Amino acid sequence: MTLTLGPATARTAVPRTLRAIAILACLPYLTLKIAWIAGSHIGIPEGSSLLQHRTTMIFANSLTVLMDACVILLALLLTRPWGLRTPAWLLAIPMWAATGLLTPIMAGFPLQLLVKALGGSVNEPSADDGSSAFLDAWVFGVVYTGFILQGLTLGALFVRYARDRWGHLWRGRVQDLSRTTPTSTRRIAVAAALLAIGPATLHLLWATGATLGLDEASAEQRTTDFYLLEALDIGYLGAAVAGGLLIAFRRMPALPVKVPLALGWLGSGALACWGGWLLFALFIGGDDIAERPTTPMLLTYAVQMIVGLLVVTLGVRFFRDPAFKDPA
Numbered sequence: 038m039t040l041t042l043g044p045a046t047a048r049t050a051v052p053r054t055l056r057a058i059a060i061l062a063c064l065p066y067l068t069l070k071i072a073w074i075a076g077s078h079i080g081i082p083e084g085s086s087l088l089q090h091r092t093t094m095i096f097a098n099s100l101t102v103l104m105d106a107c108v109i110l111l112a113l114l115l116t117r118p119w120g121l122r123t124p125a126w127l128l129a130i131p132m133w134a135a136t137g138l139l140t141p142i143m144a145g146f147p148l149q150l151l152v153k154a155l156g157g158s159v160n161e162p163s164a165d166d167g168s169s170a171f172l173d174a175w176v177f178g179v180v181y182t183g184f185i186l187q188g189l190t191l192g193a194l195f196v197r198y199a200r201d202r203w204g205h206l207w208r209g210r211v212q213d214l215s216r217t218t219p220t221s222t223r224r225i226a227v228a229a230a231l232l233a234i235g236p237a238t239l240h241l242l243w244a245t246g247a248t249l250g251l252d253e254a255s256a257e258q259r260t261t262d263f264y265l266l267e268a269l270d271i272g273y274l275g276a277a278v279a280g281g282l283l284i285a286f287r288r289m290p291a292l293p294v295k296v297p298l299a300l301g302w303l304g305s306g307a308l309a310c311w312g313g314w315l316l317f318a319l320f321i322g323g324d325d326i327a328e329r330p331t332t333p334m335l336l337t338y339a340v341q342m343i344v345g346l347l348v349v350t351l352g353v354r355f356f357r358d359p360a361f362k363d364p365a
Contacts (some may be wrong), residue, residue: 056112063108066179145266229281276300
């Protein structure tokens, strides 16, 4: 007798598989972090700066353990019946943060590997000048591969979940929306666009070889993948600003509504979450004066974070419009 999967069984099997992959993808990262907190030096070469500040290392690793554990919680929330009863904000905030933190890794790491394969210069985790490496090379491969799997699976699960629960909110095209938006909404979009000019200008300068505003260490260690990542930062700014302006001013009437919402979601998350994370990393960075962040660097990441928060505010305003009702 041959057994065949019916539509309901297949519909259940897919999210279960994605959930299992997402959870398994967290385990290598969590295992490494917990081992480091416990005092293990696995993957950390002797002389690494990570070993110089034990308290800071424990704090930072404990924070990232909690962050990655949230991926497991999100994977369960997006696939279990109780997840449909979760308040929208309680799901949206951590999902937006996860999207913002994982998107740049999903975009940047494969491109860095491509750059290396094509002969471009990259920042290697090992040093040839006698200085100590930050981490062993294999750690980056294991961790970033896990992050990419987490991003792909969580993204697929969230799209399925959001389509079933809120899909009616972004059906149709921009022309189907109300042509009027509050003046305050338009002002927020314009403010985000104007603020984005500063960091976009610096990222463009850095992507094209200028050292204006960079600290001494960053200026000396620039490689092909450095320029690539700077160009991607410009892309996140462009996506966030474009999404925000389209949401606020309702231009391009033939555009599907989900396009500006997706641009705003991805761009604002990458800007706000990575901007905040980089600020945190810069403030707890090394003691070497050459590695101390410059004022332009701090301002760039701070303004990026503000732009991201302004754009996500536009998204919140869009979904709180009285014309929309969440049946859940």
